[in-house]
Amino acid sequence: MTGKRIAALAFALAGAAGAAQGLESEGVTEERIRIGAEIYARNCSPCHGPRMQDAQGAFDLRKFPPDQKSRFVTSVTKGKNTMPPWGDLLKPADVDALWAYVMAGEKQ
Amino acid sequence: MRRSAFAAAVFLFIATAASSQTLDDLKSDGKNTDNILTYGMGYQQHRYSSANQINKTTIKRLVPVWNLSLDNNWGEQAQPLVYNGAMVVTNAKATVAIDVATGKQIWKHNLDWPPETPRVVCCGVSNKGAAILNGKVYRTTLDAHVLALDMKTGKELWKSKAAEWKDGYSMTVAPLIANGVLITGISGAEFGIRGFIDGWDPDTGKQLWRRYTIPARGEKGNETWPQNNNAWEVGGGSSWITGSYDPELDLTYWGIGNPAPWASQSRPGDNLYTSSVLALRPKTGEIVWHYQFTPGDAYDYDSNWELILSDIDVAGQRRKVLMQLNRNGFLYVIDRTNGQLTSAKAYEKMNWASHVDMATGRPVETEVAKKLRASEQVELWPSTTGGKNWPHAAYNPNTGLLYANTIHQARMFRHLETKPHVPGQRYMFVENLPIAKKPGEPHGHIDAIDPLTAEKKWRVPLTDFQIWSAMLATGGGLLFTGKTTGEFIALDADNGKQLWQFQTGSGINAMPVTFTHNGRQYVTVLSGLGGLYWNQQRERLKDIVPQGGSVWTFALLPE
Numbered sequence: 001m002t003g004k005r006i007a008a009l010a011f012a013l014a015g016a017a018g019a020a021q022g023l024e025s026e027g028v029t030e031e032r033i034r035i036g037a038e039i040y041a042r043n044c045s046p047c048h049g050p051r052m053q054d055a056q057g058a059f060d061l062r063k064f065p066p067d068q069k070s071r072f073v074t075s076v077t078k079g080k081n082t083m084p085p086w087g088d089l090l091k092p093a094d095v096d097a098l099w100a101y102v103m104a105g106e107k108q
Numbered sequence: 109m110r111r112s113a114f115a116a117a118v119f120l121f122i123a124t125a126a127s128s129q130t131l132d133d134l135k136s137d138g139k140n141t142d143n144i145l146t147y148g149m150g151y152q153q154h155r156y157s158s159a160n161q162i163n164k165t166t167i168k169r170l171v172p173v174w175n176l177s178l179d180n181n182w183g184e185q186a187q188p189l190v191y192n193g194a195m196v197v198t199n200a201k202a203t204v205a206i207d208v209a210t211g212k213q214i215w216k217h218n219l220d221w222p223p224e225t226p227r228v229v230c231c232g233v234s235n236k237g238a239a240i241l242n243g244k245v246y247r248t249t250l251d252a253h254v255l256a257l258d259m260k261t262g263k264e265l266w267k268s269k270a271a272e273w274k275d276g277y278s279m280t281v282a283p284l285i286a287n288g289v290l291i292t293g294i295s296g297a298e299f300g301i302r303g304f305i306d307g308w309d310p311d312t313g314k315q316l317w318r319r320y321t322i323p324a325r326g327e328k329g330n331e332t333w334p335q336n337n338n339a340w341e342v343g344g345g346s347s348w349i350t351g352s353y354d355p356e357l358d359l360t361y362w363g364i365g366n367p368a369p370w371a372s373q374s375r376p377g378d379n380l381y382t383s384s385v386l387a388l389r390p391k392t393g394e395i396v397w398h399y400q401f402t403p404g405d406a407y408d409y410d411s412n413w414e415l416i417l418s419d420i421d422v423a424g425q426r427r428k429v430l431m432q433l434n435r436n437g438f439l440y441v442i443d444r445t446n447g448q449l450t451s452a453k454a455y456e457k458m459n460w461a462s463h464v465d466m467a468t469g470r471p472v473e474t475e476v477a478k479k480l481r482a483s484e485q486v487e488l489w490p491s492t493t494g495g496k497n498w499p500h501a502a503y504n505p506n507t508g509l510l511y512a513n514t515i516h517q518a519r520m521f522r523h524l525e526t527k528p529h530v531p532g533q534r535y536m537f538v539e540n541l542p543i544a545k546k547p548g549e550p551h552g553h554i555d556a557i558d559p560l561t562a563e564k565k566w567r568v569p570l571t572d573f574q575i576w577s578a579m580l581a582t583g584g585g586l587l588f589t590g591k592t593t594g595e596f597i598a599l600d601a602d603n604g605k606q607l608w609q610f611q612t613g614s615g616i617n618a619m620p621v622t623f624t625h626n627g628r629q630y631v632t633v634l635s636g637l638g639g640l641y642w643n644q645q646r647e648r649l650k651d652i653v654p655q656g657g658s659v660w661t662f663a664l665l666p667e
Contacts, residue, residue, distance in 0.1 A: 041524070042533055042536075043533055046298075046536070056643060056646060057644070057647050058646070079223060082226070085223055086224075089533070
């Protein structure tokens with residue numbers, strides 16, 4: 001992910017006034033978005049699609065409900081359907097970063 | 109079937125299994141149509157049977173005679189084996205022995221691997237099949253073990269660990285038994301493994317040898333990797349499709365997978381022996397010769413697909429060759445005594461190379477390839493899925509033609525910046541996006557192909573989905589294969605015309621076989637949607653094709 005794109009995402013995030021307030025309280029920061037994008041690109045994109053495009057048959061993360069972070073964390077750490085559990089590999093901070101990226105990133 | 113009759117059948121199976129098959133039986137597999145003892149229905153991997161009771165005239169009477177649930181939603185890809193009236197079937201979860209006449213389950217051996225294991229399986233939680241010798245069944249497990257079962261009871265006899273799944277290693281390959289050695293490959297190039305092929309003692313599970321597919325520092329071939337970094341140690345080179353074997357030459361041929369990461373900028377050089385074929389001595393694993401199809405592979409054009417052995421006329425001379433419809437779009441014919449390239453012709457649309465230079469044996473890359481290597485996004489033909497993926501071709505030695513399910517697909521592909529390797533995590537660094545099909549453009553074809561010219565005797569366009577089932581050719585002039593939408597179909601091998609179909613309970617992405625039992629010819633295929641194509645097409649398939657594995661067996665309805 002380029003710096004320009006992160007900036008654009010952060011801007012879009014900041015622009016979404018009320019929502020941004022909520023997301024900030026969930027810990028969605030520019031740095032976390034950047035880290036989350038890297039984790040996503042390496043581990044998640046093979047099934048959920050590059051930059052969350054072309055999710056194929058996996059869950060389209062662009063549609064993940066912003067008010068269900070705990071569901072997101074549970075799915076990532078414990079697995080769901082054919083998705084294996086990632087809890088032993090991704091630390092809580094990594095999952096937070098992924099959440100930040102999924103909430104802020106690639107909504108176009 | 110009454111209980112007493114079933115008990116009698118089980119007894120018969122146990123009694124006959126006692127007269128176990130030998131290495132000589134393996135060598136002559138394909139000659140006795142009662143048994144299927146090897147992957148590919150013979151060491152030459154022709155996937156051809158001379159059985160002709162089911163033929164163009166009688167096919168209208170072909171009906172299902174039994175179906176057995178495999179209680180598995182991960183997908184069925186395996187080739188069944190048959191010995192003395194018992195069938196052995198595998199998937200990622202279990203091994204099952206079945207009475208071929210009745211469809212009754214004789215035993216089932218369940219596997220248990222950590223739920224995290226699918227994380228290191230790039231392309232489908234599956235298993236391609238078993239090997240059998242002297243009353244033992246051999247198979248690999250998703251979490252990278254090799255095990256032996258008693259063929260009579262399914263009891264586990266030994267289990268050996270090949271590698272650590274947490275480091276990205278997994279196994280779906282069917283083993284090969286060649287010259288008394290049990291040989292297995294490995295998966296994991298998408299996770300930066302260093303690939304290998306192993307030789308095991310079939311009696312004890314003791315490892316006899318390991319041949320890394322990437323030579324170590326100081327070994328011949330390592331000079332094709334950067335000397336200033338450790339790219340060779342994490343360079344991929346899987347071996348996830350069973351090799352073929354020539355007992356006279358005592359050489360086993362294994363296709364080797366792509367280098368890691370897919371983005372090639374961190375590993376300048378040819379990267380031996382990735383995207384190559386290796387000819388090995390089965391007793392020692394010694395490399396006798398190699399040929400590299402795609403040097404410095406930047407496209408995931410791994411070269412694992414079936415290596416079909418035959419003796420054919422080339423420019424008036426009888427030659428011992430191996431043939432491969434390589435993922436990179438070229439059909440190769442190679443002298444299997446010495447690795448000399450005989451022919452390399454494009455069988456599918458390609459834009460990464462213009463041709464193969466017959467003097468050097470190397471592909472001549474195009475401007476598209478140069479742009480890709482310069483990190484530009486390109487429309488790549490064939491896509492990383494290849495002009496053909498693993499679903500194996502059949503070869504009829506009487507017609508001299510290859511019959512294959514090929515893929516017609518491009519993708520928008522580019523390399524991303526590479527990052528350091530982390531064990532057990534993806535090591536690819538590419539962006540690979542689909543391209544909308546032009547109206548009327550097929551997804552792939554069923555092709556009858558001349559090995560030396562790559563010309564199609566006929567081709568059937570596929571307008572709904574690609575076919576991800578292997579092909580079976582028979583002495584009845586038929587081809588059998590299965591569709592993603594579940595139809596098991598028979599074609600006229602002369603012209604590709606569909607003669608028969610049966611709708612199975614799920615999609616088919618497996619390997620049909622045919623055999624005879626008490627004078628009756630049977631055809632068997634596993635149904636159960638799974639694997640890479642299912643993963644890519646789930647959105648289109650989820651409402652029209654259910655999951656769920658089962659074994660379907662067919663025979664002629666008596667007149």
